[in-house]
Amino acid sequence: MARRVRPRLDREVLRLRQVALDAAAAGLFVFPVKAGSKIPAFHGETRCRGRGPCAEGHQGWEQRATRDPAQIRRWWSNSTRWNVGIACGPSGLVVIDLDTRTEPLPDWDGATTGREVLDQLAAQHGETLPDTYSVRTPTDGEHAYYRMPDGLELRNTQGGHGHSLGPLVDTRAIGGFVVGAGSIRPEGAYLVAEHGQIAELPTWLATLLTPPPAPRPQGPPTKGLSTTRANAYIAAIQADELDKVEHAAEGRRQVTLLNAARVFGQLVGGGELDADNAYAVLLDAAAAHIGVAGFTRAEAERTVTRGMTFGIRAPRTIARGRATDSATDSATDDQ
Ligand SMILES: [Zn+2]
Structure with a gap:
């Protein structure tokens, strides 16, 4: 009589599961991302059928991201090689996403990378960037991880729009996620570029990323100069x-x-x-x-x-x- 054997987990699934468990142990909130991609595995709000975890309202990746090892083991427990998503908001992260392009940017001394733009920005403000944990993406981009300073609630920004830092420089914060090191895409792997601690987001960057306050209401005159x-x-x-x-x-x-x-x-x-x-x-x-x-x-x-x-x-x-x-x-x- 044949003994029932639980199918052995694919090595690659086990490896990705460990990536997720390690990230969670380091304090980050993770969730599954479709295999070989950077698309969250969970359905979006528009396709929600209100079942399972969404029975009492839709739960997206930001709500479902977790540090719970048991939940992580359940997600990475079949043959699907989910990549590892890191939800920046719950994790208290501001990740600076630095892209590359082939055409030089004339306004930025011919820069072709977000890293160059960020370095120029730092120099213009007479500042430097602290060493911090960072990840190289499969498309030669870079994700520099920073801790969100206490009391701030920064959201995503997109290079060249709104309160962005500059072209080729996006930020992922509340409402955003990144694919973590150890994940795979057809173009290559996400690899740790800089090991070590996640530094706090420098004040000057936090200032640049803070939307201007709403216009002050015109109140009665206050104490001050004539x-x-x-x-x-x-x-x-x-x-x-x-x-x-x-x-x-x-x-x-x-x-x-x-x-x-x-x-x-x-x-x-x-x-x-x-x-x-x-x-x-x-x-x-x-x-x-x-x-x-x-x-x-x-x-x-x-x-x-x-x-x-x-x-x-x-x-x-x-x-x-x-x-x-x-x-x-x-x-x-x-x-
Ligand atoms: Zn839903």
């Missing part, structure tokens, strides 16, 4: 920045212009300055450098745009009006 003094104060800030730009030394021209554009951008964001006017006076101040030692008008325009974009996300208002008992808004009016 309108005349406030206007004089704003004028002084502008004059000071423009002076720095005009007299910047050769090696400091771009960074000085970027900083000035940031300050102007903050005032534009706070409704203190008109954006077009700010742009024009900044370019005017930079004009002295254009054509000198390789500084081009395109470079000046690019720098002003980037600095202002950055500044607008951190709006600055100069409190003005008669004294009231609300002192909160005057906090921005510091020395």
